[in-house]
Amino acid sequence: MVDISVVRALAEELAGQVVADRRDFHRYPELGWSEFRTGSLVARRLTKAGWEVQLGRQVHDEAARMGVPSEDELAAEYERALRQGADAEFIRALRGGYTGVVGSRRFGEGPTIGLRVDMDALPIQEACSEEHRPYREGFVSQNPGIMHACGHDAHTAIGLALAEALPRLGASLPGKVKLIFQPAEEGVRGARSMVEAGIVDDVDLLLGIHVYTGWKLGEMIAGTGGYAATRKFDVRFEGKAAHAGSNPQQGRNALLAAANAVLNLYAISRHAEGLTRVNVGRLEAGAGRNMTPAEAWFMAETRGATTELNEYMYRRALEVIEGAAKMYGCGWSVREMGAAESAMSDADLSARIRRAAETLGGYTFLPLEPRGGSEDFTYMMRRVQARGGQAAGIALGADPLGISRRDPDRERVRGGHTSLFDIDEAVLPRAIELLLWLICDLLG
Amino acid sequence: MVDISVVRALAEELAGQVVADRRDFHRYPELGWSEFRTGSLVARRLTKAGWEVQLGRQVHDEAARMGVPSEDELAAEYERALRQGADAEFIRALRGGYTGVVGSRRFGEGPTIGLRVDMDALPIQEACSEEHRPYREGFVSQNPGIMHACGHDAHTAIGLALAEALPRLGASLPGKVKLIFQPAEEGVRGARSMVEAGIVDDVDLLLGIHVYTGWKLGEMIAGTGGYAATRKFDVRFEGKAAHAGSNPQQGRNALLAAANAVLNLYAISRHAEGLTRVNVGRLEAGAGRNMTPAEAWFMAETRGATTELNEYMYRRALEVIEGAAKMYGCGWSVREMGAAESAMSDADLSARIRRAAETLGGYTFLPLEPRGGSEDFTYMMRRVQARGGQAAGIALGADPLGISRRDPDRERVRGGHTSLFDIDEAVLPRAIELLLWLICDLLG
Amino acid sequence: MVDISVVRALAEELAGQVVADRRDFHRYPELGWSEFRTGSLVARRLTKAGWEVQLGRQVHDEAARMGVPSEDELAAEYERALRQGADAEFIRALRGGYTGVVGSRRFGEGPTIGLRVDMDALPIQEACSEEHRPYREGFVSQNPGIMHACGHDAHTAIGLALAEALPRLGASLPGKVKLIFQPAEEGVRGARSMVEAGIVDDVDLLLGIHVYTGWKLGEMIAGTGGYAATRKFDVRFEGKAAHAGSNPQQGRNALLAAANAVLNLYAISRHAEGLTRVNVGRLEAGAGRNMTPAEAWFMAETRGATTELNEYMYRRALEVIEGAAKMYGCGWSVREMGAAESAMSDADLSARIRRAAETLGGYTFLPLEPRGGSEDFTYMMRRVQARGGQAAGIALGADPLGISRRDPDRERVRGGHTSLFDIDEAVLPRAIELLLWLICDLLG
Amino acid sequence: MVDISVVRALAEELAGQVVADRRDFHRYPELGWSEFRTGSLVARRLTKAGWEVQLGRQVHDEAARMGVPSEDELAAEYERALRQGADAEFIRALRGGYTGVVGSRRFGEGPTIGLRVDMDALPIQEACSEEHRPYREGFVSQNPGIMHACGHDAHTAIGLALAEALPRLGASLPGKVKLIFQPAEEGVRGARSMVEAGIVDDVDLLLGIHVYTGWKLGEMIAGTGGYAATRKFDVRFEGKAAHAGSNPQQGRNALLAAANAVLNLYAISRHAEGLTRVNVGRLEAGAGRNMTPAEAWFMAETRGATTELNEYMYRRALEVIEGAAKMYGCGWSVREMGAAESAMSDADLSARIRRAAETLGGYTFLPLEPRGGSEDFTYMMRRVQARGGQAAGIALGADPLGISRRDPDRERVRGGHTSLFDIDEAVLPRAIELLLWLICDLLG
Numbered sequence A, B, C, D: 001m002v003d004i005s006v007v008r009a010l011a012e013e014l015a016g017q018v019v020a021d022r023r024d025f026h027r028y029p030e031l032g033w034s035e036f037r038t039g040s041l042v043a044r045r046l047t048k049a050g051w052e053v054q055l056g057r058q059v060h061d062e063a064a065r066m067g068v069p070s071e072d073e074l075a076a077e078y079e080r081a082l083r084q085g086a087d088a089e090f091i092r093a094l095r096g097g098y099t100g101v102v103g104s105r106r107f108g109e110g111p112t113i114g115l116r117v118d119m120d121a122l123p124i125q126e127a128c129s130e131e132h133r134p135y136r137e138g139f140v141s142q143n144p145g146i147m148h149a150c151g152h153d154a155h156t157a158i159g160l161a162l163a164e165a166l167p168r169l170g171a172s173l174p175g176k177v178k179l180i181f182q183p184a185e186e187g188v189r190g191a192r193s194m195v196e197a198g199i200v201d202d203v204d205l206l207l208g209i210h211v212y213t214g215w216k217l218g219e220m221i222a223g224t225g226g227y228a229a230t231r232k233f234d235v236r237f238e239g240k241a242a243h244a245g246s247n248p249q250q251g252r253n254a255l256l257a258a259a260n261a262v263l264n265l266y267a268i269s270r271h272a273e274g275l276t277r278v279n280v281g282r283l284e285a286g287a288g289r290n291m292t293p294a295e296a297w298f299m300a301e302t303r304g305a306t307t308e309l310n311e312y313m314y315r316r317a318l319e320v321i322e323g324a325a326k327m328y329g330c331g332w333s334v335r336e337m338g339a340a341e342s343a344m345s346d347a348d349l350s351a352r353i354r355r356a357a358e359t360l361g362g363y364t365f366l367p368l369e370p371r372g373g374s375e376d377f378t379y380m381m382r383r384v385q386a387r388g389g390q391a392a393g394i395a396l397g398a399d400p401l402g403i404s405r406r407d408p409d410r411e412r413v414r415g416g417h418t419s420l421f422d423i424d425e426a427v428l429p430r431a432i433e434l435l436l437w438l439i440c441d442l443l444g
Helices: A004-027 A036-048 A071-083 A090-094 A152-168 A191-196 A254-266 A307-327 A347-360 A377-386 A427-443 B004-027 B036-048 B071-083 B090-094 B152-172 B191-196 B254-266 B307-327 B347-360 B377-386 B427-443 C004-027 C036-048 C071-083 C152-172 C191-196 C254-266 C307-327 C347-360 C377-386 C427-443 D004-027 D036-048 D071-083 D152-168 D191-196 D254-266 D307-327 D347-360 D377-386 D427-443
Strands: A052-055 A101-106 A112-118 A176-182 A205-212 A219-222 A229-238 A276-286 A295-304 A331-340 A390-397 B052-055 B101-106 B112-118 B176-182 B205-212 B219-222 B229-238 B276-286 B295-304 B331-340 B390-397 C052-055 C101-106 C112-118 C176-182 C205-212 C219-222 C229-238 C276-286 C295-304 C331-340 C390-397 D052-055 D101-106 D112-118 D176-182 D205-212 D219-222 D229-238 D276-286 D295-304 D331-340 D390-397
Touching: A004 A152, A004 A427, A036 A052, A036 A071, A036 A090, A036 A101, A036 A152, A036 A176, A052 A090, A071 A090, A101 A152, A112 A152, A112 A377, A112 A427, A152 A176, A152 A205, A152 A427, A176 A191, A191 A377, A205 A377, A205 A427, A219 A347, A229 A254, A229 A307, A254 A276, A254 A295, A254 A307, A254 B254, A254 C254, A254 D254, A276 A307, A295 A307, A307 A331, A307 B307, A347 A390, A347 A427, A377 A390, A390 A427, B004 B152, B004 B427, B036 B052, B036 B071, B036 B090, B036 B101, B036 B152, B036 B176, B052 B090, B071 B090, B101 B152, B112 B152, B112 B377, B112 B427, B152 B176, B152 B205, B152 B427, B176 B191, B191 B377, B205 B377, B205 B427, B219 B347, B229 B254, B229 B307, B254 B276, B254 B295, B254 B307, B254 C254, B254 D254, B276 B307, B295 B307, B307 B331, B347 B390, B347 B427, B377 B390, B390 B427, C004 C152, C004 C427, C036 C052, C036 C071, C036 C101, C036 C152, C036 C176, C101 C152, C112 C152, C112 C377, C112 C427, C152 C176, C152 C205, C152 C427, C176 C191, C191 C377, C205 C377, C205 C427, C219 C347, C229 C254, C229 C307, C254 C276, C254 C295, C254 C307, C254 D254, C276 C307, C295 C307, C307 C331, C307 D307, C347 C390, C347 C427, C377 C390, C390 C427, D004 D152, D004 D427, D036 D052, D036 D071, D036 D101, D036 D152, D036 D176, D101 D152, D112 D152, D112 D377, D112 D427, D152 D176, D152 D205, D152 D427, D176 D191, D191 D377, D205 D377, D205 D427, D219 D347, D229 D254, D229 D307, D254 D276, D254 D295, D254 D307, D276 D307, D295 D307, D307 D331, D347 D390, D347 D427, D377 D390, D390 D427
Parallel strands: A112 A176, A112 A205, A205 A390, B112 B176, B112 B205, B205 B390, C112 C176, C112 C205, C205 C390, D112 D176, D112 D205, D205 D390
Antiparallel strands: A052 A101, A101 A176, A219 A390, A229 A295, A229 A331, A276 A295, A276 D276, B052 B101, B101 B176, B219 B390, B229 B295, B229 B331, B276 B295, B276 C276, C052 C101, C101 C176, C219 C390, C229 C295, C229 C331, C276 C295, D052 D101, D101 D176, D219 D390, D229 D295, D229 D331, D276 D295
8 A cells, every 4th residue: 555645745746737737727618518628638648648548439329418519519619629729639539529538547456446527617707807816817718608617627637637646656556547537517418428338337436526615625525425316408399470460370379388388397296205396497489579489499407306206307397398289289399408317425435535535634524415406427326336336426625715614604605607616726636635545545 | 911910919819828928937947958847838838739749859869968967957857847837748758858849830831930949047046026026026936046037938938829829820821830949048058959850950941039138128130140159068187186295296186287278278369360259167176175186177168250260269278178188197078068159140031020020110120249149049040051941030129127228328237147137028929929920921 | 100010000991981982082073173072071071080171262262273164164063062962061161163171180299291182083974884893883973074084083082091090190190281182183273272372381291192004003103293384275366257258358367366376386496495385175266157257266285394494385375376366356365274383302202202112012113204294283392392391292003904104015004084094992092001101200 | 633644644754763762772671760771861862852851859759769779789770871871961860760751841722641651671581582573683682681571662762752743743732741751660669759749740631551462453442440459568577596406495487477477468368349469479588407597588469459459458468467477576577669559541531542543543442351460650540530630541452473362372472571572563653643643632
């Protein structure tokens, strides 16, 4: 077993690079399935560090991708990435929105550990104000309307740092490591296609990592869980236009079908066995004021404390949608845009994470407080667990203002998915240290 | 051709009897399909006056009856009728709610004239107050909650008077007369089954008669029309009960299906080609407060200025109902409770009615003002018209307070379907005179 | 401290009487606020056994009663009770539906223990079939449509048995006991008015008891809790009738207001902090098929895991109802019909109950599994707890078929609120034994 | 009185110019309130022809304008107009979207005749196909997404031709003529502000003109009418966003408020006294999939056969909207976007139009067939009629394929408001001839 001081030194040594990487990714955020710059640079770095790299169609099942942008959009993003310094060689394999990358390396006989990090950003316009460090220090987003407001820039940088560090500890790692760089976690769109491509089928121990604001540096959950299962889907009704003054009876009112669907989606009966949710986040219908709306479209989601509860909601949702269409003689279709399952970290693996953190010191452990959030890391967790392996998520506090989850003063938090989101970058070397030590421990 | 003075004398002679008959029927009002007393007495009188009588199943197509009470209700009404002086012999043929009666008589070679009168009363509690003549003069309804509040008592009495009078004019009537006593006009339930039984298939000229309050004695429409087509139907949703606290998700909420159906029935698009209507008059759903309602039921109707417009409404209504059921996974059924078509009197026959009235004198002719009302006499009109004959309705003013349709003071009218409804009985001999003269003219 | 054998002997001695009492109450079930026979007989028995009795308006705050039947209904029930053997003297104090009774007795210096039992039955027609013991053995309900289908007959009988037994142990009871016979637990209508009358303001330790089918004799919960808070309320909309064919625009459609209210009640947003429920159990609206419905009425309820969650639901429900009325220009009113709070048994008192049961032996302890049910005993619990006392509920298995809550075969259970509900009467002496031993222990 | 041959000759002489003008306006179509090029050129031409010109704020009441674009949009259109050959001098007075122009000229003692023509185009992309003459012959729209698809280019050109011709007949015109060039007829937004500015207050006889496809050249209505009254309005609901997974209860769902409003708008009761309509043509709500929609907006309209019926619809619509907002605790606002009244041409003036057409020959007169269409010329008609004058509209057939309103083959019609709309330009000189002859006749 490697000595703790070696791990600490290594993390310290990589601190500068990981911060620089995070800032680079922060400067060039990319939406889900468009991580052409990020993915190609990751592939280049993994290759350079001696990892075996799989990417593009090798790591994605085509049919299992969800919420993929149009070909035109992808093509435009591809060009943009090239202009912004993407690796000209590796990007080719990502064309068409197959932007996941996996690095594998065997260091000795032993089990396989997987670490999943996500790479995509959010459709948010980053704040350009002096109070916001990324702006103040010159790494604010260069892509209008897109922002790393959920920390995936940090996750990717951590993944790259491990790619550099692990080979340096190689002798102490009797086993294999897979670094999984996943696209399109926002909207829970990307994990399923990697799972269906078999990426985690050989993983014995699966880890995931996420940084959070609103938790102080050092606050952590060792073994996340309680994620809600979810379905994201777009619904379209097709009716028939008619002049509302002279021939209203000839119309087939798609807006009325949609209005009924929306109303009755919210009226789906509560379920006694746990949390359920439904939301219609955006609706558009119709064209001119004096025409019966011939088309209506909305984006919806269901959630459930468990996959079963979520499926109850989704099944009922489909009934409601079909019935609403029928009432107005409209056609309808539902397009799957994302999905995640419920999952819990394995207790045993979680305990080892906690022990590793305790050994390193400086950590406080927070209780799970499930509040309906979702994560598509759950697809990977469930697959590993289904095959007899173990999986666990690690959540690390990184509030830049030092706000604790226990503070009464939590309103000051600049939360995820907001234009002022930022992290305390001190979390980066600490995450590297923790993961290195943990991987050594798990393989040792 | 008979002399006008003969007709006048005959009407005068029958005046006492027709008033007495109307009051007798008023005293013993019977709801649709339960006209056991009325029908059996009509059959007795027709027979006695020498008419060939058809009744019961002979004059009704079983499948075309609509809105028939339950067998238990019919049986109870049958017993009631016997207690109230029904004809013990003829009532037997009416058993089971086949309460129509038709008297036929050929007086010579010539065309066949039909006259339709209706016999049923309404589910209204008649006023027992001194201001109401039927109470004051002792012929108020003896059947609780039932009342002749639409003048069908008068129509039946007029039909009987013609049965007495026509044979006395026999020599002047080269043709055949059919007196059609129809049950269940309220709710437009009875005519269709008589039409389907072929009752008007041999009729060349068909007449109908109706008395109205709010029009002064002498005001009339010669050739009614513009009736709205209508459908009356009951809708039932079958869901599944569940405890609303402990297992709400197991329920199939029939009330929610019904609420959606009702709301969207009213939202059926207006039609550019004319008047349409929809109404849900009564809804009941559910049982206990803490159970998902497993059953819901409502009574509805559609109307249209034409049969086509009404069918548009009904077709859309069925779509709405089916879609609403589907939204909540409920079963559904629709039961037809009544129907009428749109129809217009033939211009030629209407003109002859007007000429007959002008010859007799004392009539003012009102314009048609269609307001969405319905009549199932339209089934008979359409059948006669479809076979090449002519049909027309006669509407006679009979306001007991002498209020004219042209009065500004029309709020004082005690309208049809109210507990104070009454008529000016002077309309009775005048109607007899008009019809006798008209029939002589048409056959002469 | 009394010896355990004394308690056992006493329970055995009373076994015959308590079964006879339960069967007598079962034979004459009375709905909430109509427990005239039950309450008057309870008062007579308490008096005879030497307890100080308060009853009627002494134990009810008039304004806090909920869901009280009309005066006419109460008067009819009062007469019925007299015919069925009510105590002619005590019944007078119960007139008007003040049917609660409280017996108090001080045995020595020490704290005050309260025991609440409920007395009312349900609006269910009891099964008259040979497979149902109450029918087979001649104590089936004599009151049509009313049935003790929730075990309150047993609770009342247990309360009376304690009234006999406790004085026999008097020397060992340094304290005071209050036996609280509550009306109208069904629909959670009765407790609040007793609490508001101050009945539990002097109670230090409050106990409640309930028997259940679907749990085997011996299965118990020592310290019930997790009851959902609830509101029961009736909603009325007042619109304006109009003829649906000729003047639909003059109507104010109360049914459409109600349909919108119902639909949007179910659509009230889920709450992240715990279980919420809403239900509309029964709706009636309108009169005739061709009239705009002028009146609509429905019975609804909300529930919440906590009183706060329930109040969220109720507050939103009122907004929905008001908005729906406004949409259709209707008047509206809400009438409170019942209410309960959330509550938990005190851990300390629960532990003492468990210890008492363990001492007696033969008990298995079931975990709490809150499923959205409600109990108005919670009003009493909260009042006692608010004043510094402790409260706890005791739930005892009594399945007549010996079915355990752990059985896979639980579908065979003839559950509460069904026409075949029955209990294993062996629970009666065991409950007496447990309560006697517990009271001795608590006061000892 | 002028000789008919003079009028014919004058119309023939102007034929080339009017076609050229119509094609010029067709090439540069402008939306309502943005007729900067059209209006400024009209003002130039009127001035040059010797008419007294009022324009801009002189002819518009600011508060009575409806559906005006934003200042930014107007500014951009103003610049576009300048680039497209607007009159640099007159355009200044139109700045800010006050684009109406009125030319007045007194030729002698006598009454004042007004003629209203409209100038605006539609938001339709004109077809660029060989089958479409404007494309084939090089005068297809140069403004993307905007098209003269309702003939207002023709109306404006006719107005200008009259401005040239009338002075040539001056001696024969004992009276005054006002040529009213109105903006923003589409969406019925412009007339009211001209009426409120007093433009027609001195008019004794008011004429309007419109050309139609689907009617053959020569088919006309002399005295249009039966326009539906209408209200156009935008509705906005303001709620509150919340995360649909973690805090749904904190949201105020503006989409649910809007869905309820839409549904219940369509459910507003039919009216017995005539045609009513309601439509919601476009709805948008919400932002991200997982957020409670905080905003919703829709565009709606009501119509009625009369102003009273339309006001019934609008009044009920406001109740529905307010109630729906209340149900979901949302704020709401309604913005008026257009309006028109019902109106009928005066019989006397209509007869004179018909006589003029008969004198000229070659006209067939079509009956009125109101189908729910609206026109804001009705505001001008009503104002003139209210002050004791007379008003009438003239509708002229101009189908380019020669299709008659009586053809069975009417599906071939390329109707108004479609991308292939075109007219038979032969209608232009004929309209000039008819109007000249009519004005001479009316003043003569």
